[in-house]
Amino acid sequence: MNNTTIDALKVSRQTQENRLSGNMGVGELVMNVLAFSSPLATVAGTLPVLLMFSGQTAPAIYLLVTLMLLIFSVGFVKMSRSVQGPGGFYSFVTAGLGKPAGLGGAFLALFGYIFIGFFAPSFFGVTLQGFVVNTLGGPDIPWYWYALAITAVTTLLAYNRIDLSAKLLTIVMLLEVAVVVVFDVASFSANGLGAMQGAGFALPSITDATLGLALLFAVGNFFGFEATVIYRDEVKDPDKTIPRATYLAVVGIGLFYAMAAWAFIAFFGADKIQAEAGNNTVNLFNDALVGLVGRIFADIAVIMLITSVLACMLSIQNIAARYSFALASDHALPRFLGRVHPKHKSPYASALAVGTIWAAATALFSLLGVAPEALYPIASGSGTFAVLLLMFITSFAVLVYFARRRSFEPESVWKTVVAPVISVLFLGAITCLAIANYPELIGGSAILTLIFMTFTFALFFGGIIYALFLRANRPEVYARLGRQKID
Known part of the structure; x- marks a missing residue:
């Protein structure tokens, strides 16, 4: 055996040792990404806000967004079969728009998801604190201890093999869905078939002043489905599992929330739902549950909201x-973050780093005396905008990628031209709506809007500049960018 062969075997062994591994099937992958949208929290928290903007047109808006994101998924799935690296949107944008844009997109993804996730510790802390004090009559423990505790728990789970997270998330998702289904059935049954028919779907008008905000909030409820591709190395038969999970997630999210919105309308009445949602946004779901199935079930729903x-x-x-x-x-971040756990085959160092960032931020803001209620809309809204911008950039990258290939490898016009064009137009319009309504998205002032929007765009363009720096000064690192394996 010559030296070249020995070196090749060493590289192959190192690659395998530094590769994530898992055994998720379609169902587990769907539940893993559905957990992102937090179905019960969305029905209890975000859906009343959307009803306040849209009234009885909310179910139709969810179905419209479902259709648009299914069209996006056509090019997305086609891209996942052509670009087989496990870098998700990082790989897709690199393949379509080049390494500099790919690195900018990766920074948007990383910081966008970290920002979105930071809504949870403060929201969890406030919710659990209120439940312990007001419902259980327990001690008034400051919210930040609960926030730090949940961060420790999720970090421990993320540290372990992905299959453990998938099993836990599947159980929690099934329980959440069960609570909302009980609400739906009870609502439709409360006033008989006549009320259900009276709450039929109403189509939104393009002249509705609040249609843009309603669409924006509805699209945000779907986030998570786009992350199926990041698990390529951790699922069974990724070329089948990822497409099936993507389509199931989009359809499942859309129908689930459309039905829940319809149930709200059936209970409160089509002519009253918008006013009710505006007057009682925070407690709309809880009050409806108490009225339909009683206080005990409503308290169970609060526990499920916490989980x-x-x-x-x-x-x-x-x-x-x-x-x-x-x-x-790819050596674009410190290499220790790329370590794989020898037993769990998980990105344990990166999981620990994300948990540490959340814990440190929680401690910092609590020491500064920032109210937790001020944290989660800013964290969630700014992160949502970053991911939305990334989805728009990715849809454009998909269109460019297949347009370049048509000259030597023409494929389905629907999958590689029509669907990507529709996706670019739709996501571009939603991104413009997000920019125009950014203060409402983060619940903040004009100054905060300027700061966070500037920071978001700086992430993308900063990534481009960093990539150009690497090309000029560290070409061996630049060559690695994108985690691409293109067929």
Whole structure:
């Protein structure tokens, strides 16, 4: 055996040792990404806000967004079969728009998901604190201790093999869905078939002043489905599992929230739902549950809401850790973040880093006396905008990638031209709406809007500048960018 062969075997062995591993099937992958949208928290918290903007048109808006994101998924799935690296959108943008844009997209992904996830510790802390004091009559422990505790729990789970997270998330998701299904059935049954028919779907008008905000909030409820590709190395038969999980996630999220919105309308009445949601946004779901199935079930739903936030945070931490791992493996971030646990085959160093960032931020803001209620809308809104911007950039990258290939490898016009064009137009319009309504998205002032929006765009362009620096000064690192394996 010559030296070249020995060196090749060493490289192959090192690659295998530094590769993530798992055994998720379609169902587990779907539940893993559905946890991101935190179904119960969305129905209890975000859906009343959307009803306040849209009223009885909310179900139709969810179905419209479902259709648009299914069209996005056509090019997305096609891209996942052509670009087989485990870097998710990082790989997709690199393949379509080049390494500089790919690195900018990776920074958007990493910081976007870290920001979105940071809503959870403060929200969890406030919710659990209120439940312990007001419902259980327990001690008034400061919210930040609960926030630090949940961060420790999710970090421990993210540290372990992905299959453990997938099993836990599957159980929590099934329980969450069961609570909302009980609400749906009870609502439709409360006033008989007539009320259900009276709450039929109403189509939104393009002249509705609040349609843009309603669409923006609805699209945000779907986030998580786009992360299926980041788990390529951790699922069974990725070329089948990822497409099936993607389509199932989009359809499942859309129908689930459309039905829940319809149930709200059936209970409160089509002519009253918008006013009710505006007057009682925070307690709309809880009050409806108490009226339909009683206080005991409503308290059970609060417990499930608390576990829902934990599941959401774990799902986001898993995604953020894998983007950090991808960047570190390409040497764009410190290499220790690219370590794989020898037993769990998880990106444990990156998972620990994400948990440490959340814990440190929680401690810092609590010491500064920042109210937790001020943290989670800013964290969630700014992170949502970063991921939305990334999805728009990715849709454009998909279109460019297949347009370049048509000259030597023409493929389905629907999958490689029509669907990507529709996706670019739709996501571009939603991104413009997000920019126009950014203060409402983060619940902040004009100054905060300027700071966080500037920071978001600086992430993308900063990544481009960093890539150009690497090309000029560290070409061996630049050559690694993108984690690409293109067929």
